Amino acid sequence: MPQAVSLLPFLLALLGCGLNIWPSLHVALSNASVFVDFSTKSGGGAVRNTSLSLVDTGTNTTLLTRNIPDIQSAGRVEFDCSCFLYAGTFRFLLRQTGVAAAASRANGSREGGAPSTARWWSSELQVQWPTFHIAVGISTNEHFRACSRAVDAALFMEVSYVEFNQIGRISIDKVQARTRHPIRPLRSQSVQLSCVFPFTERDFIRVALRSPHAAQDVKSSGSLYLSRIFSYKLLVENTNAYRGGCEGTMTVRLIPPPCAHTDGKVLLYKDGGGAGRGVAVPPGMEAGETAVTGSGPEEPPSPPLAFNWLTGGESETEFNCSVFHTGRNKYCFRFVLNLSRSPSPAQTCLVVHRSAGEI
Secondary structure, eight states: HHHHTTTHHHHHHHOOEEEEOSSSEEETTBBBOOEEEEEOOOOTSSSEEEOOOOHHHHHHHHEEEEETTTTTOOEEEOOOGGOOOEEEEEEEEEEEEEEEEEETTTTTTTEEEEEEEEEOOOOEEOOOOOOOOESSEEETTTOOOOOOOSOOEEEEEEEEEEEEEEEEEEEEEEEEEEEEEEOOOOOEEEEEOOOOOOOOTTTTEEEEEEEOOSSSSSSEEEOHHHHHHHHHEEEOOOOHHHHHHHOSEEEEEEOOOOOOOOOOOEEEEOTTTTTOOOOOOTTTOOOTTTEEOOOOOOOOOSSSSSEEETTHHHOOOEEEESSSOOOEEEEEEEEEEEESSSSSSEEEEEEEEEEEEEE
């Protein structure tokens, strides 16, 4: 097959003037070239200029032009990957300007030939975008090979920060800010995003992959709720509680999603089945030890024993051990956002043994 392709310019020369492109389908920003085979005829006149242009048929714009030596009537021109930075429909235009052969007059003198221009169009070249995937970063499919030329500014990622507002029964999504980040056409990459405002569980971002050469988005994500992608987590950090029981205070730390709102309260509940049905204690646990047993979505069966507020960006709080009942019982900490009607986004449960002598 490569031999047949290499003979094509000569076949065109035998058959007459024309253009042939290979391949007819190209992936924008990929590390591949498009080849154009051409053939021209001077028709007996003097050729002044021969050029081959790449034309965007959607906008009828000439993107670039390559000059061809006048003495070359057939050949191949390569258009590398830096020529195709966006998707669309393109054609190649071969233009030849020359002067017709001089005509003889009756008195024996020769009249100069008139200038003329001949044009030949190629078939359409379809250029499509690579397959992009948007999460918190940008990735393409595993077969994509990026253009090795300087195309750093070929794409950018636009991030819209959207705040949810509700007035009565009317809900309004308000764009608080937009940021742009240059994107390299690599296989995969992550992007560091700034936090414009504290997000609630109803606020979200929209991510769009755009090109400075195209009006429409290359790819868009829809609404991305960071509190669903990265969940809230509660951790009991008082390591002494795991070894020697609860003495003094127990520290609970909140790990929020990126840019998330943290104003709320941490509530402490005694699990309803703890004392009555018995709590399974891990083997080897001594009296006074505390063990994390996991978390669950169930709603608390009883009022809280205690709660502490988190305000002003605070991420941790302390509970005095005196709030725990004497004996071995299971307790759950829950975090609830202010002014939120959604279920608790974070919970952690543990078993605490508190002897009668502990304060």
